[in-house]
Amino acid sequence: MTLYNRAFAASIKNTFSIEPIKDFVEHYLSTNLVKKPIIIDPFVGSSRYGTLTNDVDKNVDAMYNLDAEVFLDMLLEDDVKADVVLYDPPSNVKQCGFYTGVKDRIRPLVKPDGLVLSFGGSSMGVGKKFGDYEEILLVTHGGVFNDTICVAQRKDSIYV
Ligand SMILES: C[S@@+](CC[C@H](N)C(=O)[O-])C[C@H]1O[C@@H](n2cnc3c(N)ncnc32)[C@H](O)[C@@H]1O
Numbered sequence: 001m002t003l004y005n006r007a008f009a010a011s012i013k014n015t016f017s018i019e020p021i022k023d024f025v026e027h028y029l030s031t032n033l034v035k036k037p038i039i040i041d042p043f044v045g046s047s048r049y050g051t052l053t054n055d056v057d058k059n060v061d062a063m064y065n066l067d068a069e070v071f072l073d074m075l076l077e078d079d080v081k082a083d084v085v086l087y088d089p090p091s092n093v094k095q096c097g098f099y100t101g102v103k104d105r106i107r108p109l110v111k112p113d114g115l116v117l118s119f120g121g122s123s124m125g126v127g128k129k130f131g132d133y134e135e136i137l138l139v140t141h142g143g144v145f146n147d148t149i150c151v152a153q154r155k156d157s158i159y160v
Pocket residue numbers: 013014015016017042043044045046047054055056057060066067068069088089090091
């Protein structure tokens with residue numbers, strides 16, 4: 001069963017600094033996780049939750065400054081399996097197939113029963129066959145800003 005929640009908060013660039021979104025991330029990172037979880041963040045920005053972090057912007061303090069697809073391909077090649085993937089891509093990419101390409105790479109990187117936390121304009125997460133939608137949090141920013149839809153999705157253990 002999916003839990004639906006709603007919150008109001010001003011929009012700022014660093015998504016995970018927005019109070020209700022910060023609470024959402026920290027809730028899922030503090031529950032049901034192993035002692036030293038593997039947390040992949042391919043679009044890390046200013047966030048500090050990831051243990052494998054990347055951002056294409058060379059000014060961002062990340063473990064890698066690669067395009068997200070190249071970073072995720074590297075993890076796939078190393079057979080990394082994550083407890084959590086944080087999926088907070090930029091909203092303005094016009095490149096055809098960008099979001100699909102990233103999500104296709106994220107799904108196999110997640111352990112069975114692992115989590116993907118997605119943020120953006122869609123409640124799809126990384127695909128409806130991937131697993132249960134545990135929570136959808138709608139954060140309304142008001143004014144001219146689009147809402148941020150936060151999705152917690154747990155990988156079905158039968159999903160390959
Ligand atoms: C929505 S922000 C992430 C914000 C982050 N969750 C936080 O709370 O600070 C998206 C990030 O993706 C980075 N980015 C944009 N295009 C990218 C790409 N092709 N590959 C990897 N990172 C990219 C941007 O530099 C930006 O820091």
